Amino acid sequence: MERHEAAALLETVAKSLRDNPQQLHFNVTVNVGSITGFTAQNSGGIGFQANNTGGVGFQSSTNIGDVQVKIAQERAKPAIDRQFGELVYQLESAASELRGATPDRGKLRSAAAWLGKEWIPGVISGVAVNALSAFL
Numbered sequence: 001m002e003r004h005e006a007a008a009l010l011e012t013v014a015k016s017l018r019d020n021p022q023q024l025h026f027n028v029t030v031n032v033g034s035i036t037g038f039t040a041q042n043s044g045g046i047g048f049q050a051n052n053t054g055g056v057g058f059q060s061s062t063n064i065g066d067v068q069v070k071i072a073q074e075r076a077k078p079a080i081d082r083q084f085g086e087l088v089y090q091l092e093s094a095a096s097e098l099r100g101a102t103p104d105r106g107k108l109r110s111a112a113a114w115l116g117k118e119w120i121p122g123v124i125s126g127v128a129v130n131a132l133s134a135f136l
Contacts, residue, residue, distance in 0.1 A: 003098045003103065004099065006132065007095040007098040009131045010095035013091055014091035014092045091128060103135060105136055112132045
């Protein structure tokens with residue numbers, strides 16, 4: 001791969017992320033542990049009935065953790081936004097370095113190391129690091 005091809009590849013990934021940031025999202029699972037206690041109120045009729053012919057006789061779900069999740073999301077959003085901005089910056093900076101007359105290998109190594117971080121999806125880090133590896 002030539003330098004200009006690697007640069008174009010990195011620029012394309014950065015542009016795609018910038019134009020459609022929703023393609024990179026995080027799923028959060030919250031385990032709220034166990035909830036004890038059960039009350040059933042009714043005004044006539046059956047307050048609670050569970051029929052079981054094998055398997056689970058009663059299954060319930062709750063959204064008790066929604067408030068905590070929303071608070072955590074609000075607190076995490078600025079940090080996630082900064083990291084996302086840094087991802088796009090690293091891709092664009094590496095591309096710019098590759099387009100220069102004499103690319104600085106130290107800067108390219110630094111960009112490759114940053115782009116290889118765990119949280120970055122493998123398709124992005126794999127393509128970016130592979131594109132840079134020939135020039136390190």
